[in-house]
Amino acid sequence: MRMTTSDEELAFAAAGGDGRAFSLLLERHYDRLFALCYRLTGAREVAEDLTQEICTALPRKLGGFQGTAKFTTWLYRVAVNASHDWRRREATRARASAGWGDWEIARQAEISEARDAQRWLREAMAALPQDLIDTLALLLDEGMTQAEAARVLEISEGTVAWRMSDAKKRLKAMSQEALEDE
Numbered sequence: 001m002r003m004t005t006s007d008e009e010l011a012f013a014a015a016g017g018d019g020r021a022f023s024l025l026l027e028r029h030y031d032r033l034f035a036l037c038y039r040l041t042g043a044r045e046v047a048e049d050l051t052q053e054i055c056t057a058l059p060r061k062l063g064g065f066q067g068t069a070k071f072t073t074w075l076y077r078v079a080v081n082a083s084h085d086w087r088r089r090e091a092t093r094a095r096a097s098a099g100w101g102d103w104e105i106a107r108q109a110e111i112s113e114a115r116d117a118q119r120w121l122r123e124a125m126a127a128l129p130q131d132l133i134d135t136l137a138l139l140l141d142e143g144m145t146q147a148e149a150a151r152v153l154e155i156s157e158g159t160v161a162w163r164m165s166d167a168k169k170r171l172k173a174m175s176q177e178a179l180e181d182e
Contacts, residue, residue: 007071015062022062026055029072033079040083054082124174128167135163 005021007028013021033054038047058078065074125133138149139160146160153160 008067011062011065011071012067014059015065022059029075033075036076036079037083040080041086046086050082050086054079120178124171128170132163132167135160136167139164
C-alpha cells in the first residue's frame with residue numbers, strides 16, 4: 001500500500017483484517033494520537049498507557065468506522081472517549097481509596113505482624129533439635145498426616161505425635177520467654 005492510500009481506505013482494510021493496513025494507520029497517526037492523549041490527560045505516563053489502550057482496542061473498534069467522517073476525526077473521538085473513561089476510572093479509584101486508607105493501614109500492620117510471627121517461628125524452629133525440625137517440616141510445611149510423616153521418618157505414629165507435642169511445648173516456652181524479654 002502506498003502513501004497515496006487514504007486513511008479511510010486503510011481503516012476499511014484494517015477492519016477487514018488487513019494487518020499491513022493497520023500498521024500503516026498506526027505509523028501515520030500514533031504520534032498525533034499520543035500528543036492528543038497527552039493534552040487530554042496532562043501526564044506523559046498516562047498518555048502512554050492511554051495511547052496503548054486505544055491501539056490495543058483499535059482493531060475491534062475499526063469495525064464501527066463508517067467513513068462518514070475523516071478517519072482522523074473518528075480516531076480523535078475514540079481518544080476523547082477513552083480519556084473520559086480514564087477520568088471516570090480515576091475518579092472512582094480516588095473515591096474508593098479515600099475510604100480505604102485506614103483499612104489499608106490496618107491491613108499493612110496485619111501483614112507486618114504476620115511476617116514478624118513467621119520470622120520468629122523460623123528462628124525458633126531453627127533452635128529446636130533436628131528430629132523435631134524434621135517432624136514439623138513434614139507435618140506443617142508439607143501438610144502430611146502423622147501416618148505419612150511416620151513412614152517418611154521411619155518411626156511410629158506415636159513418636160510423631162510425641163515430637164509434635166514436644167515441639168509445641170518448646171515453642172510455647174520460647175514464646176513466653178520472648179514476651180518476658182520485651
